[in-house]
Amino acid sequence: NAGVTQTPKFRILKIGQSMTLQCTQDMNHNYMYWYRQDPGMGLKLIYYSVGAGITDKGEVPNGYNVSRSTTEDFPLRLELAAPSQTSVYFCASSAPGRQGNTEAFFGQGTRLTVV
Amino acid sequence: DQQVKQNSPSLSVQEGRISILNCDYTNSMFDYFLWYKKYPAEGPTFLISISSIKDKNEDGRFTVFLNKSAKHLSLHIVPSQPGDSAVYFCAASSLSNDYKLSFGAGTTVTVRA
Numbered sequence: 001n002a003g004v005t006q007t008p009k010f011r012i013l014k015i016g017q018s019m020t021l022q023c024t025q026d027m028n029h030n031y032m033y034w035y036r037q038d039p040g041m042g043l044k045l046i047y048y049s050v051g052a053g054i055t056d057k058g059e060v061p062n063g064y065n066v067s068r069s070t071t072e073d074f075p076l077r078l079e080l081a082a083p084s085q086t087s088v089y090f091c092a093s094s095a096p097g098r099q100g101n102t103e104a105f106f107g108q109g110t111r112l113t114v115v
Numbered sequence: 116d117q118q119v120k121q122n123s124p125s126l127s128v129q130e131g132r133i134s135i136l137n138c139d140y141t142n143s144m145f146d147y148f149l150w151y152k153k154y155p156a157e158g159p160t161f162l163i164s165i166s167s168i169k170d171k172n173e174d175g176r177f178t179v180f181l182n183k184s185a186k187h188l189s190l191h192i193v194p195s196q197p198g199d200s201a202v203y204f205c206a207a208s209s210l211s212n213d214y215k216l217s218f219g220a221g222t223t224v225t226v227r228a
Contacts, residue, residue: 004158031214042119042204042218043159050213058215090158094214102147102214106158 002026006091006107013081013114021076021110023091031094032074033058033104034066036087043090049074081114088112118142119207121219129227134192136222138205141186145207149216150179150190153202162203163190195226 007022025032030051035043035058045058049068063085065077074093078085088111094104120139128134136150146167151159165172165179165188172179178191192199205219 033215035218040124040220042117042121042220043216044218045215048213048215056213092158096210096214102208102216103149103161103164104216106151106160108158109156 004091004093004105004107006089006110008110009108010111011113013078013112015081015083015114017081018077018079019081019112021078021089021091021112023074023076023107024072025074025091025093025105026072027093027095027105028071029093029095029105030071031096031104032068033092033094034064034074034076035090035092036060037090037109038087046076046089078112083114086112086114117219118145119205119217119219121205121222123222124220125223125225127225127227128195130197131194134190134195134199134224134226136190136192136203136205136224138188138190138219139186140188140207140217142207142209142217143186144209144211145217146210147208147214148179148181148188149206149208150177151204151206151218153204153221159204192224195224197226197228200224200226 033048034046047066092104149164150162153159206216
């Protein structure tokens with residue numbers, strides 16, 4: 001029962017460094033999402049994908065890139081880390097049904113600190 | 116432009132009593148509403164949802180009420196238990212927006228013994 005798996009769980013980056021946050025799901029969901037959560041705030045959508053080969057920007061895409069080459073994987077790339085990207089990152093997946101139920105399943109999160 | 120708002124950052128309730136969490140939204144295109152529960156150092160987990168064509172949905176101790184005219188929904192937890200202590204997020208989505216979830220800022224619930 002893996003569901004949505006994110007790696008790593010924690011990471012400290014120096015300003016200007018790059019890294020990729022990995023996300024994989026085993027539920028054959030077509031929709032996948034990346035959110036970030038800052039302290040005291042709700043989750044904000046960074047990027048999302050409605051299927052393999054299709055990605056689109058969310059509310060806060062600047063400084064990030066994504067790709068979706070397979071149904072299972074949706075990595076998030078930070079090219080030049082900045083302190084403003086210090087946050088907790090959540091990957092999620094869903095398979096919206098005909099009734100519009102959009103229940104999304106979330107990974108455990110990646111806590112990223114940029115110093 | 117926050118489309119989903121939870122105006123109460125925290126709620127303290129005695130064990131066995133009712134917890135009522137509130138959520139307001141501004142986008143009339145939302146057609147599906149969800150509540151998520153989050154423990155520290157974990158991802159949010161789905162709790163209960165409601166379609167815009169309904170005004171109530173119940174699942175065990177959890178009931179969600181939707182008032183479309185007021186653009187307001189609430190989550191009732193009866194009776195509250197210590198394990199309910201968590202952060203609760205209200206979320207909404209619409210078919211016209213690729214079912215992307217818009218989240219409120221969350222309400223931290225503390226259930227006192």
